[in-house]
Amino acid sequence: MPYIITEPCINTKDKACVDVCPVDCIYEGEKQLYINPDECIDCGACEPECPVTAIFPEEDVPAQMKEYVQLNREVFKGENPPGRPTR
Numbered sequence: 753m754p755y756i757i758t759e760p761c762i763n764t765k766d767k768a769c770v771d772v773c774p775v776d777c778i779y780e781g782e783k784q785l786y787i788n789p790d791e792c793i794d795c796g797a798c799e800p801e802c803p804v805t806a807i808f809p810e811e812d813v814p815a816q817m818k819e820y821v822q823l824n825r826e827v828f829k830g831e832n833p834p835g836r837p838t839r
């Protein structure tokens with residue numbers, strides 16, 4: 753079960769999570785950051801780093817934000833997938 757980035761990341765994007773991910777599987781999109789679910793090793797290191805509580809293990813994503821589970825997966829299959837975060 754990968755970790756998921758949800759709505760509070762939009763317009764926050766401070767990238768605190770990026771620095772702690774041991775496998776560099778957090779990518780930057782236009783509106784928010786996304787975790788590549790095929791690369792995430794479920795270590796949980798990113799979750800406490802997020803200042804706006806946007807990151808959840810897949811099974812704990814709040815009901816009103818369940819769409820983000822699919823979004824974090826689908827966004828990597830699109831024409832303009834998220835890239836390496838810039839500073």
Ligand code: SF4
Nearest residue numbers: 761764766767769802
């Ligand atoms: S720490 Fe949270 S708000 Fe900041 S980029 Fe990561 S998911 Fe987005």
Ligand code: SF4
Nearest residue numbers: 773792793795796798
């Ligand atoms: S749970 Fe671990 S591997 Fe997955 S995105 Fe967070 S820090 Fe990276």
